[in-house]
Amino acid sequence: MLRKYKKVNDVHGIEFREKYIPEVSKPTYVILGLPDAGLVGGISTEFLITNSQFKEFAQAYSESHLPPISHISSGIAKSPLSLYHKDNIIVVHSWAAIPSGSLQPVASALVEYLSKFSPALIVSITGLPVQNRLDLEKPTPYWIANNESLGEEVEKTGLMKRFEEGYIAGPYAPILLESARKGLWNLVIVVESFLDLPDPEAAAVALDTLGKYIGIQVDTSSLLKEAEEVRAKIKGLMEQTRREMPGYTSVKPSTYA
Numbered sequence: 001m002l003r004k005y006k007k008v009n010d011v012h013g014i015e016f017r018e019k020y021i022p023e024v025s026k027p028t029y030v031i032l033g034l035p036d037a038g039l040v041g042g043i044s045t046e047f048l049i050t051n052s053q054f055k056e057f058a059q060a061y062s063e064s065h066l067p068p069i070s071h072i073s074s075g076i077a078k079s080p081l082s083l084y085h086k087d088n089i090i091v092v093h094s095w096a097a098i099p100s101g102s103l104q105p106v107a108s109a110l111v112e113y114l115s116k117f118s119p120a121l122i123v124s125i126t127g128l129p130v131q132n133r134l135d136l137e138k139p140t141p142y143w144i145a146n147n148e149s150l151g152e153e154v155e156k157t158g159l160m161k162r163f164e165e166g167y168i169a170g171p172y173a174p175i176l177l178e179s180a181r182k183g184l185w186n187l188v189i190v191v192e193s194f195l196d197l198p199d200p201e202a203a204a205v206a207l208d209t210l211g212k213y214i215g216i217q218v219d220t221s222s223l224l225k226e227a228e229e230v231r232a233k234i235k236g237l238m239e240q241t242r243r244e245m246p247g248y249t250s251v252k253p254s255t256y257a
Contacts, residue, residue: 014062014109022057022085027120029214030090032110034171035097038127038193043203044210045093045125047223054084054091060109065102071095081106089216090117098171107174115182121150121214122179122186124172125206127193139192139202141209144168146180150187159209163190187213201227 033045048054059079060066070077080096092114098106114122128142143160145151155162168176172188179186189209193202204220204227211218 013064014060014066014106016058016060016083016109016113018058020057022055022090024085024090024117025088028088028090028117030092030114030117030119030122031210032092032122032124032172032175034092034094034124036126036170036172037129037195038197038199038202040127040191040193040199040202040206041125042094043198043200043223044206045091047203047207047220048091048218049084049093051222052086052218054086054089056082056084058083062102062106065099065105067096067099069096090114090119103171104174107171107178111175111178111182111184115184119184122175122184123210123214124175124186124188125203125210126168126170126172126188126190127199127202128190129195130192133192133194133199136192139199139205141192141205142190144176144188144190146176146186150185154187154213157213159212160189199227200224 031045031048033041033043033048035042060081060083061079066079066081069080071080071082072078081092081094081098084091084093092110111122130136130139133139141160142163143151143154144163145154151162154160168188168190176186176188189206191202191206191209193199200223204223207218207220207223210216
């Protein structure tokens, strides 16, 4: 017998269909993991989903704003953007990057839908690409908040450094502003990471920081083991490249654009 999803919300061309409405205890926390630098957010939320018995309760659908990709789970095709829950935590996880032209409507729809759960805090997890990432003994976590009160609260914990100046781009930028407009607190945990390589160590740092801040236990030992394997592969590739460099030749281009 097929379990039908119920259409519960349609915002900016995005539908949220629920298997059931989760009974989420208070205080309610929302954790967002969307593809970005080092895949830090995506690795973090996928780790929680697969290792902490989170249950999927909703999927997002859109012909206009989500990529034409299906996530396959146990042979079943699903939306690339799904929502999960356990106890007092809701996880929003995307298995595919959201098109840049759809970031604003997706952010608006997510924040509006999530507001019905009256979350005490929305936590976004992302990476901060740094050139010397491979040389870092441990990546540093930073924080960005969407209001001063939250910023003061986070600063007192000493768990993260304040992201002093700069900019944030991608899906989390409009979520920061949309959540502020809705009167919801949104904290972004930003961890030093690789730019275009998966960074499980940065994800482990993010989850450890998150766990200490909201008071949950997250065993990230398997992520750290995976990080060691990634680091070893990268170092091996770099050493191989250095050995081969003398045999490479450089040729100046004959034309210039």
